[in-house]
């Protein structure tokens with residue numbers, strides 16, 4: 001035991017010291033060797049996975065800031081660069097990129113050209129295609145009870161049992177008034193689970209809400225929506241698409257063990273995988289074989305009752321058999337166990353245990369606990385399990401591993417041990433977009449190392465322009481270039497943060 005508060009706090013996993021490779025070691029490494037990605041060959045096995053930077057216009061268009069963001073990653077010539085989750089529907093979704101209509105193609109074409117130019121044609125660029133269901137902000141209690149709650153017999157019965165007989169037999173406004181006057185716990189006890197959730201977290205659609213026509217028809221509409229979006233990505237000049245089957249979004253919800261649809265698209269593992277396979281078939285039919293089509297899905301959902309590694313292996317085998325060009329593994333990131341948002345805010349799927357596994361920090365577990373794994377390479381075992389399973393089934397489909405990758409040693413060991421075929425690093429690439437290039441050129445000592453404390457994720461949570469806290473320490477450092485060609489450093493809306501990593 002210690003009374004020193006600094007020691008009490010020292011449960012974090014320190015960033016492990018590492019030895020950076022020389023240029024020659026990098027040249028001889030697995031990490032900087034080429035690998036097939038369906039019809040293309042990636043120059044190296046380095047991968048920048050999707051990260052939403054909140055820089056698109058409110059109409060979902062590419063902006064100069066979006067272009068700067070991707071140019072900065074392309075400068076380091078990673079093998080593969082995946083664009084942020086990009087919406088496949090033509091519906092307003094704030095400053096998230098969209099690809100749900102032809103009008104988005106010219107902007108995306110400029111982006112694809114930028115990536116090609118800045119990487120010297122050495123980076124394969126993929127668009128991550130996403131569909132998501134409605135999630136509303138947590139309402140004020142008054143508004144919820146007065147306006148949103150659909151009154152049912154059970155509400156009146158509940159009031160009656162609690163001794164409010166007159167209100168229970170009155171008109172709707174009397175019932176609502178009486179409900180509002182109940183102590184909060186009594187009100188919660190009177191509500192059905194989904195009503196409680198709508199009040200406490202904000203209303204959220206589920207794939208099993210098949211009483212809603214637009215949810216019932218998802219299996220009919222999604223294959224075509226994904227296929228059209230993929231064709232636009234191809235027309236814009238990208239090398240391929242990553243179908244977003246991970247985290248809290250529609251396709252992951254179909255794959256989830258929690259999917260209870262009874263229309264042939266839920267229940268058994270095969271039925272849960274059915275829509276994913278139909279989406280893939282439609283995409284492949286639309287874009288042909290000369291375009292990379294892979295997916296990102298979950299090695300483990302982490303949530304109670306959710307899919308586990310064996311489900312991921314089952315899906316992976318079916319995806320490989322269907323002809324997916326790659327399988328990228330992520331973890332968790334679900335709404336089911338997310339923290340309660342403040343009134344007026346929307347629930348954020350990276351705030352509960354599953355979210356913490358998705359973007360693990362140095363505090364993910366107590367560094368003093370025996371067996372504590374820490375964030376570094378934390379989820380590679382899931383990629384490994386999937387890869388072994390897919391290989392045993394006779395397929396060579398490349399597997400992408402991610403989660404706390406921050407050193408050459410970690411990446412190279414993962415490849416050498418056969419845990420994955422590509423190594424994805426999100427936050428380390430954000431902290432220092434040049435890090436892949438510095439590794440390759442034997443300049444590892446100059447790498448700005450990610451601290452894995454998730455300042456960036458906090459900004460994402462607030463839908464603010466994502467930046468890295470380390471960039472701001474060099475607020476005065478000049479830009480290598482800017483979208484406008486001007487010398488001025490682009491800053492965030494609050495004027496306090498660099499929008500682009502120092503050169």
Ligand SMILES: Cc1cc2nc3c(=O)[nH]c(=O)nc-3n(C[C@H](O)[C@H](O)[C@H](O)COP(=O)(O)O)c2cc1C
Nearest residue numbers: 049050051052084085358359403404425426427460
């Ligand atoms: C700011 C931010 C935005 C992200 N956006 C996406 C996204 O759009 N799609 C996705 O699949 N993952 C997204 N992720 C998750 C990362 O791709 C990655 O899986 C996760 O951060 C773990 O990898 P890391 O430890 O290398 O950061 C995001 C992560 C961060 C930090």
Ligand code: SF4
Nearest residue numbers: 450451454456468469
């Ligand atoms: S803000 Fe920067 S240092 Fe912190 S976790 Fe994000 S990328 Fe890493």
